[in-house]
Amino acid sequence: xxxxxxxxxxxxxxxxxxxxxxxxxxxxxxxxxAAVSAPVQSRDGLNRRVRIHNNTGWTMLRFxxxxxxxxxxxxxxxxxxxxxxxxSIMMNIDDGSGACLYDFKAEFTNGxxxxxxxxxxxxxxxxxxxx
Numbered sequence: 001x002x003x004x005x006x007x008x009x010x011x012x013x014x015x016x017x018x019x020x021x022x023x024x025x026x027x028x029x030x031x032x033x034a035a036v037s038a039p040v041q042s043r044d045g046l047n048r049r050v051r052i053h054n055n056t057g058w059t060m061l062r063f064x065x066x067x068x069x070x071x072x073x074x075x076x077x078x079x080x081x082x083x084x085x086x087x088s089i090m091m092n093i094d095d096g097s098g099a100c101l102y103d104f105k106a107e108f109t110n111g112x113x114x115x116x117x118x119x120x121x122x123x124x125x126x127x128x129x130x131x
Contacts, residue, residue: 040096046122048094053128054083058108060129065093068101068118093121 042048054060060083064073074095083089093102100122105115106129114129 040094042094042096042098044098046100047125048100048121049090049092050121050124051088051090051126052083052106053088053126054085054106055128055130056108056112056114057085057131058110058112059084060106060108062105062107063091064105065091065102065121066105067095067097067099068103069099073105088126 052060052063060078062076063078063083064076066072066074077091078089100120101118102121103115103117104119104127105113107113119127
């Protein structure tokens with residue numbers, strides 16, 4: 001029964017976020033996995049939501065955020081979507097591990113890849129990609 005409640009809550013959150021994204025004219029993130037299973041959250045109560053700003057002049061094709069303690073990149077958080085130049089999107093960086101330090105990697109339409117290390121997502125609310 002608890003699993004059902006958790007999945008139902010996750011579906012409501014995904015639906016609410018999808019509606020909010022459309023209403024705010026922000027890019028839509030593919031939520032294939034989130035719709036199937038409950039989102040993972042750390043239990044420490046710290047906010048790991050970060051607004052990613054694309055001020056580069058190029059469209060962001062892919063965005064990755066991985067725990068700094070691991071050597072591989074997690075899945076593309078934009079999914080099938082992109083982040084247009086001059087736009088921003090709220091991302092929940094929480095992977096359930098309790099980590100605050102994450103590495104970010106963004107790939108753009110001009111072929112450039114920007115990688116940043118040890119970003120404390122528990123302390124920031126905004127992260128800016130600029131030229």
